[in-house]
Amino acid sequence: MDGVTETIPRTELRTIRRALSDLWKDLISDAFALRPLPPLGATHPLVRKMPRSALPYAPWLPQAAIAACAFYLMAVATETEGAGLALLSGVPLLLALYRPIGAWWLSFGGSVIWGLGITDTSAGGMWPWPPTLFASYVAVMVIVAFQNRPRVAGQMLLLTAGFGFAYDLAADWRQTNAFPMVVTSCVIVGAVVARRSLRETKQQVAVQQSATHEERSRRTLLEERATIARELHDVVAHHMSVIAIQAEAAPYRVANPPEELATSFATIRENAVAALTELRRVLGVVRADDPDAYADADPEAPQPTLATLDTLFAGVRAAGLTVEHITTGAVRPLPSGVELSAYRIVQEALSNALRHAPGSTARVEVAYVLGGLGLRIVNGPPTQAVRPSPGMGHGLLGMRERVAMLNGEMTAGAVEEDGGYEVAVFIPAAALPETEASGPEASAPRQGPAPEAPGRAPGQTSGRAPGQAPGLKKGPGPEGETMKP
Numbered sequence: 001m002d003g004v005t006e007t008i009p010r011t012e013l014r015t016i017r018r019a020l021s022d023l024w025k026d027l028i029s030d031a032f033a034l035r036p037l038p039p040l041g042a043t044h045p046l047v048r049k050m051p052r053s054a055l056p057y058a059p060w061l062p063q064a065a066i067a068a069c070a071f072y073l074m075a076v077a078t079e080t081e082g083a084g085l086a087l088l089s090g091v092p093l094l095l096a097l098y099r100p101i102g103a104w105w106l107s108f109g110g111s112v113i114w115g116l117g118i119t120d121t122s123a124g125g126m127w128p129w130p131p132t133l134f135a136s137y138v139a140v141m142v143i144v145a146f147q148n149r150p151r152v153a154g155q156m157l158l159l160t161a162g163f164g165f166a167y168d169l170a171a172d173w174r175q176t177n178a179f180p181m182v183v184t185s186c187v188i189v190g191a192v193v194a195r196r197s198l199r200e201t202k203q204q205v206a207v208q209q210s211a212t213h214e215e216r217s218r219r220t221l222l223e224e225r226a227t228i229a230r231e232l233h234d235v236v237a238h239h240m241s242v243i244a245i246q247a248e249a250a251p252y253r254v255a256n257p258p259e260e261l262a263t264s265f266a267t268i269r270e271n272a273v274a275a276l277t278e279l280r281r282v283l284g285v286v287r288a289d290d291p292d293a294y295a296d297a298d299p300e301a302p303q304p305t306l307a308t309l310d311t312l313f314a315g316v317r318a319a320g321l322t323v324e325h326i327t328t329g330a331v332r333p334l335p336s337g338v339e340l341s342a343y344r345i346v347q348e349a350l351s352n353a354l355r356h357a358p359g360s361t362a363r364v365e366v367a368y369v370l371g372g373l374g375l376r377i378v379n380g381p382p383t384q385a386v387r388p389s390p391g392m393g394h395g396l397l398g399m400r401e402r403v404a405m406l407n408g409e410m411t412a413g414a415v416e417e418d419g420g421y422e423v424a425v426f427i428p429a430a431a432l433p434e435t436e437a438s439g440p441e442a443s444a445p446r447q448g449p450a451p452e453a454p455g456r457a458p459g460q461t462s463g464r465a466p467g468q469a470p471g472l473k474k475g476p477g478p479e480g481e482t483m484k485p
Contacts (some may be wrong), residue, residue: 022151023155025359026151027105027155028100032101033101034099035098035099035100035147035256037063037066037098037147038478039366040059040060040062041059052407066096067094067097069093069135069139071089071090072134073089073090073135073136074090076131076132077090080130086132088136089111089132089133091106092104092110092136092137093136093139096140100147101144101148103140103141103144107133107137108163111128112163113433114130114133115128115129116128127177128167128176128178134181134233137185138181138184138185141160141185141189142189142192145192145196150196150197153189153192157189160182163381164176164182165178166304174454191276192297217397220397220398221397224397224398227398228405230338233240233279234341237276237279238336239336240279242274243268243269243272244268244269244273250265303340304344305340306339306366307339309325309364311351313364319361320358321350321354321360321379322361324363324365325364325388325423326365327367327368328365328368331368336430337406338373338406338427340429341403341405341406342375344399345399345403346377347375347421348395349377349395349423350377352396352421353396353421355387356421357380357382357420357421358383358386358387359383360380360381361380363378371428372426372427373426374424374426375424376422376423376424377422378421378422378423379420380418380420381418399412399423399425403427406428407428408427408428410424410425410426412423412424459478
């Protein structure tokens with residue numbers, strides 16, 4: 001028990017020492033340091049409402065208002081109590097524009113001196129703070145609370161309440177306004193502190209939300225890159241397998257091949273097999289973070305291509321989205337990576353339409369041009385209620401990554417005419433020779449070109465220059481003329 005009774009005073013003593021140390025740091029040390037009142041920001045509502053001619057002066061409206069209030073109080077105090085009270089009322093308020101804590105000490109000391117010098121009660125209970133000094137003292141505390149932490153405001157209020165209580169005890173035969181001063185200052189300064197704390201909290205939440213959004217975008221980007229790496233693994237593995245098989249079979253196609261040639265083909269095959277092994281290891285590393293996400297994936301299933309878009313459209317239509325498909329240009333085989341990326345871009349764009357524009361109509365335009373492949377996916381405005389989606393905008397990250405990987409171009413944005421959304425992509429890609437297009441990817445049937453529009457010469461495409469992105473626009477007329485340069 002003796003230890004407990006000795007611990008309590010020590011704890012209280014440490015608390016008192018900490019409070020006095022905080023008081024010294026906040027109100028005494030560097031009390032007259034220069035801390036000018038900052039001007040209003042350009043985005044402040046008061047600044048935005050000002051006319052254009054007054055915009056250069058609008059940020060300094062608080063300083064002008066405080067200075068005008070100080071001179072007004074000085075004028076009123078001069079008429080009622082004299083020049084002494086005028087100085088005590090106006091000087092601290094003007095000083096608060098540059099040295100707020102020192103201004104409060106000056107106002108507090110002036111209140112003490114003025115209260116101790118009172119010898120009559122003719123003011124009817126307006127002591128120790130006459131009206132002008134009352135208003136000036138509260139205004140100075142508001143300025144200090146606006147620029148400093150809430151602890152400083154609490155210290156000022158405690159000292160003010162202590163002075164008012166001591167004055168009431170010493171002048172019990174006089175009517176004072178110490179209680180109204182304490183109540184008024186607590187309410188006004190407390191409101192300022194609460195508003196400042198709320199503003200700082202909103203700023204912190206905004207910063208945290210921004211950081212969370214950036215982190216979510218970064219994580220989504222990494223996930224999209226991992227997905228692209230997994231998909232391209234099959235494409236690269238197929239080509240490496242073809243290289244290994246051809247390198248192994250090449251010496252048997254020549255009678256009595258030179259030893260150097262056989263050795264070279266053997267080296268090519270060994271390198272191809274080693275590359276395949278490393279690819280499998282890379283894929284294992286990519287899948288290690290979330291192996292359950294790919295547990296249901298069929299490793300033997302071929303990667304989708306543009307020839308399998310009809311299957312995708314059937315699934316999307318079953319989900320409630322009307323899809324129109326238009327193909328222009330001479331359909332030809334493209335590199336596997338281009339086919340896969342184009343399919344995924346269309347898939348993601350239609351998924352976004354299902355998520356953000358339910359009940360709308362989408363149109364997928366595929367344009368085969370000499371310089372590459374053009375895609376345009378347009379959906380109309382939603383006709384049903386849109387459910388909130390926390391991942392809004394993240395699908396575009398994956399599309400941009402695929403396009404950037406292939407050195408293509410992509411634009412995405414709202415359609416002003418009807419309020420829908422448009423994704424336009426151009427991927428540069430050269431046509432594959434028939435021998436390179438004979439693999440499993442080219443065995444699937446391809447959709448033929450769209451019917452020729454009336455008035456167009458046979459075999460004529462959309463009239464786009466080689467390598468030009470499909471700048472596709474809506475237009476009246478037959479289906480074949482809905483794609484115009």
